[in-house]
Amino acid sequence: MGYVFKGVPQHHRTLHAGSIMAALLEEPVIADMLATYVADMAFALRVRVQAYAEGVVSVWLMLAVKYKRSELEQDHHTADANQADNGSVQR
Numbered sequence: 001m002g003y004v005f006k007g008v009p010q011h012h013r014t015l016h017a018g019s020i021m022a023a024l025l026e027e028p029v030i031a032d033m034l035a036t037y038v039a040d041m042a043f044a045l046r047v048r049v050q051a052y053a054e055g056v057v058s059v060w061l062m063l064a065v066k067y068k069r070s071e072l073e074q075d076h077h078t079a080d081a082n083q084a085d086n087g088s089v090q091r
Helices: 017-026 028-035 071-085
Strands: 003-012 042-051 057-068
Touching: 003 017, 003 028, 017 028, 017 057, 028 057
Parallel strands: none
Antiparallel strands: 003 057, 042 057
């Protein structure tokens, strides 16, 4: 069946957790990831903060999720791949 892996990086110029969380939730891919519920799913969050002179900061976040692909998703993925081979999928 395989696995689904989704990951999204984001960059921020603030340490304010509320602003960062609001920006995360405004991102459609992240909102979709957080709304997904599948048994045995796993989330990962990586944060790197770099401080510069005069109070400037660079905050990089990487949010990821991994879960087993359902049969329905597998069928949909296979159909998309077949259509792509025929040149009929538009993205």
